[in-house]
Amino acid sequence: MVADKLKSYIQEPIAYERLTGADVHLDFCRSCESCFSTGKCPADAGDDMGMIKQKMLEADMLFFCSPVYAGSMSATAKAVVDRLAYWCHREELAGKPTAVLVTTSNNHGKETVEDISDTLQYMGVSLAWAGFVCTHDHPNIYLEENMEPELEKVCTALADGWRDPIKFITPKQSLAFRYYARMYNRQRIMNQIFNLKPSAEVLISTEREFMKYKNLQDYVKNLLEKKRAEQSIP
Numbered sequence: 001m002v003a004d005k006l007k008s009y010i011q012e013p014i015a016y017e018r019l020t021g022a023d024v025h026l027d028f029c030r031s032c033e034s035c036f037s038t039g040k041c042p043a044d045a046g047d048d049m050g051m052i053k054q055k056m057l058e059a060d061m062l063f064f065c066s067p068v069y070a071g072s073m074s075a076t077a078k079a080v081v082d083r084l085a086y087w088c089h090r091e092e093l094a095g096k097p098t099a100v101l102v103t104t105s106n107n108h109g110k111e112t113v114e115d116i117s118d119t120l121q122y123m124g125v126s127l128a129w130a131g132f133v134c135t136h137d138h139p140n141i142y143l144e145e146n147m148e149p150e151l152e153k154v155c156t157a158l159a160d161g162w163r164d165p166i167k168f169i170t171p172k173q174s175l176a177f178r179y180y181a182r183m184y185n186r187q188r189i190m191n192q193i194f195n196l197k198p199s200a201e202v203l204i205s206t207e208r209e210f211m212k213y214k215n216l217q218d219y220v221k222n223l224l225e226k227k228r229a230e231q232s233i234p
């Protein structure tokens with residue numbers, strides 16, 4: 001419904017894909033830490049996570065949803081988040097307009113929204129909207145007319161984020177960006193001094209020149225300029 005309604009907010013055709021736990025096969029992270037050192041997850045070859053990552057990187061927007069199960073996000077949602085954890089060190093989703101929606105019968109909506117939002121924000125997303133619905137408190141939530149006001153809020157925010165992703169980047173995200181940029185720069189220097197092989201994280205932060213930018217907003221601004229130049233958008 002969000003994707004359908006969003007069309008009228010951004011006046012462009014929208015192609016969207018909905019992936020649910022029922023559509024995908026996902027293994028859990030086994031803590032081998034290859035993603036941190038090599039930038040690759042060995043499990044990607046055996047399940048759908050490689051495909052999910054590709055789609056997330058290519059998408060102009062993300063809409064991440066989970067029900068509350070036993071006080072937290074669902075195991076499927078957590079498997080996705082865990083398998084993406086190393087993206088927190090690479091700003092892989094920098095500036096990606098994103099909304100987070102959690103459904104719950106009656107409790108842990110706020111905590112679960114915060115959990116998911118926080119982690120995605122560390123990956124760099126521009127969090128335009130995040131919220132939850134308690135389906136017991138609002139048993140008629142699934143009726144289309146009852147959703148209308150909420151849909152409007154989500155679509156307005158996502159369209160805003162699409163036009164100006166920098167608007168939704170928070171000071172906390174910028175602080176994390178500078179922290180990792182400095183840390184990996186120190187590691188890079190130590191690696192040179194002691195002639196050690198740099199980790200994938202040091203290589204990526206050097207390649208993406210994180211140290212050059214004073215905050216995440218500047219980094220995203222640069223990414224947007226590059227993208228516009230590639231697509232020859234004036």
Ligand SMILES: Cc1cc2nc3c(=O)[nH]c(=O)nc-3n(C[C@H](O)[C@H](O)[C@H](O)COP(=O)(O)O)c2cc1C
Pocket residue numbers: 067068069070071072102103104105106107108135136
């Ligand atoms: C295994 C499981 C655990 C759940 N745990 C909670 C919970 O801890 N708190 C809660 O409020 N709802 C819980 N729920 C309810 C779901 O959050 C709820 O079914 C989902 O958000 C969709 O809402 P609906 O069933 O009204 O369509 C649980 C549901 C399942 C299947």
